[in-house]
Amino acid sequence: MLNDLSVMLDLYRQALRATGRSLRRGLIGIVALVVFALLFVAATRIAAPLGIAGGFLLGAANALLVGATLRLIEQALSASRTITVQDVTESFGHYFWDVIGVGFVLWLPMMALEMGAQNNPYGQFLSSAVFLLAFLLLNPAPEVIYQVRHDSPLDVFKSSYDFVLEHWIEWFLPFVVLILPIVLSPAGLREFFALSGRVGRGAGLDFFQILILPFTLLGGWMTYIGIQPDVQWLLVLLLTPPVAMAILLFRGHLFALLHGTSRRQRLFARQVNVDR
Template sequence: MSEFVRATLLLYRQALQATGSSLIRNWILIIAVIALTIFMFLITGVARPLGMLGGFLLGAANAFAVGALLGLLEQAVMSTRRMTWEDLWQAAGQYFWDVLTIGFIVLLPLQFLELGMQNNPYGPMIVSAIFFLLFLLLNPVPEIIYQSRLGSPLDSLKESYEFVLENWIEWFLPLAFVLAPFGLSFFFGISSQGGRLSGLDFLQLLQLPLAILSQLFQFFGFSSSLATVMVLLFTPIGVVAMMLFRGFLFKALHGSSRRQRQFRARSL
């Protein structure tokens, strides 16, 4: 057990160091998150009164935003080259179909499930439990899309399931640690919303850093107006740091076994 703890702590330390270096080197990612957030809010305002057509428009916009972000993360995590403004244009449209297809595969059955459970007194509980399960099993899908690059959506879902079964402790421990101060209600709220698109929801990516920063600034006694300004300023940085850490952690876990990591930790 002590070897496992030591190897896991070393894994997190290396992922944090890589995240810090990449964040400084690829600060353009923060600008990209701000621009994509503005884009998503504009599209949401346009799509809201359009009914079903608006839903398709919003889904396509989300796939574009998430796909572009994953393309930029691929550059930041898989390469040591400093990101340039040209990379922003090259990432536009990247992984669009991957995100859209996986979202469709997950979303359509869940919509039928929700409709079928409307008259069931246990329906909301059953649906929430399924959303929670999907949130766990499909959580690493974003990293699989831009690191494994399998091409087939079904293969991506299969690899996500296998990855979680093998690495669930190392993968979810940081999330549990961060969410511990908020209690289980916040965690289940995140999971129930994320199950619909397997975590591939751009506006949801803002939710966790936004909530953490809001609580943090309130704890330190910031006034509500100042806290709001600080949260808006630091949330894009938090999103980038979170996704970079996930990317480097996935890269380390996917490229080694638990036994290999323990052997490496003993030699250090």
């Protein structure tokens, strides 16, 4: 038991150190997230009066920005140099069809579920349960897209599912720690289900969901430690982009450390290092 805990702590230390290095190399990515958010807001306003055509336009804009974000994270994880403005501009177009494919495959059953839930007295509960399940099983889908070879959206779903089954403790423990102030608040479970529903609905591949998670976590922690609401809003707005970038980088490094290994292999590797 103690050995398992030590291995897990070593895993998180490695991921945190690597995240710090990647964050220094990818500072421009924080600025890019702000610019991307402004572009998405503009796309939302343009698409709003266009009906169905606007929905397709917004979906394309979302895929473009999410794909570019994943490309920047991928570069910050692996590059030995500082990410530049040129890297930001060249990131557009990467993983566009991957995001579109995963989103489309999810969109059809989610839409059917929401339509069916409207006339069902237990529809809201069933919808929340399905969204929570999607949030859990498809949580590593963004990392699968840019770190694992795949040929179709179904491959992304399968890789995410297999990864969660193998590494669910190590993968979700940091999230559980971060979300404690929200869960322990008076309306904690309701807020958690709402958050998981927003993220699970798009497998973490909705651009605003990338920002909603750190925004919600920061607000929960600041409320928990007693920061005044008027000050809290300003701090949350300022800190959301860098925290979002740090979370994406940490997830990327943690996924890379876990993928392709087992708990037993990591324990054996640590014992070999100790014996040396």
